[in-house]
Amino acid sequence: MGFLTEVRWSPYVVGAGIGVLSWLTFLLSDKAIGCSTAFSRTSGMLGRLFRGRDRIESNPYYRQFPPVIDWEWMLVLGIFIGALLSALLSGDLDPRWVPPAWEARFGGAVLPRLAVSFGGGILVGLGARWAGGCTSGHGISGTLQLTLSSWIMAVFIFLGGIAAAMLIHGAPQSGGM
Amino acid sequence: MLTGLHRRRGLQLFLGLLTGIVFGFLLQKGGVTRYEVIVGQLLLVDFTVVKVMLSAVVVGMLGVHIMKSLGLVELHPKPDSIGSVVVGGLLFGAGFAAMGYCPGTLVGAVGNGYLDAAAGGAGVLLGAGIFAALYGRLQKRVLRIAQPRSLTIPELLNVNRWVVAIPAMVFILLLLWWIDGLGR
Numbered sequence: 001m002g003f004l005t006e007v008r009w010s011p012y013v014v015g016a017g018i019g020v021l022s023w024l025t026f027l028l029s030d031k032a033i034g035c036s037t038a039f040s041r042t043s044g045m046l047g048r049l050f051r052g053r054d055r056i057e058s059n060p061y062y063r064q065f066p067p068v069i070d071w072e073w074m075l076v077l078g079i080f081i082g083a084l085l086s087a088l089l090s091g092d093l094d095p096r097w098v099p100p101a102w103e104a105r106f107g108g109a110v111l112p113r114l115a116v117s118f119g120g121g122i123l124v125g126l127g128a129r130w131a132g133g134c135t136s137g138h139g140i141s142g143t144l145q146l147t148l149s150s151w152i153m154a155v156f157i158f159l160g161g162i163a164a165a166m167l168i169h170g171a172p173q174s175g176g177m
Numbered sequence: 178m179l180t181g182l183h184r185r186r187g188l189q190l191f192l193g194l195l196t197g198i199v200f201g202f203l204l205q206k207g208g209v210t211r212y213e214v215i216v217g218q219l220l221l222v223d224f225t226v227v228k229v230m231l232s233a234v235v236v237g238m239l240g241v242h243i244m245k246s247l248g249l250v251e252l253h254p255k256p257d258s259i260g261s262v263v264v265g266g267l268l269f270g271a272g273f274a275a276m277g278y279c280p281g282t283l284v285g286a287v288g289n290g291y292l293d294a295a296a297g298g299a300g301v302l303l304g305a306g307i308f309a310a311l312y313g314r315l316q317k318r319v320l321r322i323a324q325p326r327s328l329t330i331p332e333l334l335n336v337n338r339w340v341v342a343i344p345a346m347v348f349i350l351l352l353l354w355w356i357d358g359l360g361r
Contacts, residue, residue: 011208014232019233021196021200023240026250029196030183032253033200039301040309042302043302061309075200078198078201080285082205084201086201095290099291101216117300121276125280125307127266127270128269129304129308131261132265144238149257149259149261149328150262152263157273159266160267161271161273163270163271169220
């Protein structure tokens, strides 16, 4: 079982594992892997607390995706547990506020990093719901089902992402970031 | 179809949790819970994210379409229009680069101890809430721009799914082989 304590696995092994996992979700749960709908549901749960039950229950989006705990919500909770377990087993648990690559370019101050992460998160939440899915729901599950819109989504995620990353970090010089 | 199993709500919640645990374990082992790896992909200096995604798609595609041909599973293509994925994809991509995580990997990143991902997660919740507030207005026009007649490529071309799936898998394998040769 030594492989469980390794820090990194080959990306091809990891990808193949996710592929096999997707067979099981279609077979056993009649579901495709996705993550961003759970964030919509949670935003509805928080909205019910802070903005009142009526505001949320009369919203057409929350009527379509009610703020309840479902299969996908449990999946997202599981991701936290699984990643924690993997990091603990390999000694790769590394609590920190600022990623080293960020620190090398923008310094180690915590607040700017959290602000940019939060702002990026708003765009990700808005974009994922605008498109109806994210890197997993469209990028993996949708493309493997040969959904036309998912293939286009995957291309535009990378077009937008590459452009923004080059703006933020500058185009990399040869030799790495 | 295992419809009896699909209807057992409590068991399905447990299966969802189990699926997530395996998914999170794999994401962490793949290194994609790391800001460096995501941003490195978008700067085209580290192709880990694309390698993980394309191998998942090619393996997933083979098994899911075999099971579909055998009548064991139903497909669930997302109903989104071309217009909505173009706009959503660009917004998502820009945020993806700034945050350095996506909705699934940010949760894994927090499990990995990367606490800046938690701020990103709060942003995703707010972004999803803003979208829900705008939905009534967007739904009538914007989200329906260029709605395809059918959702999947085989249905659009009116061909057997394997006529598209086999070339798609060959294309992905060739792409992976080329990317692997880049040595990044």
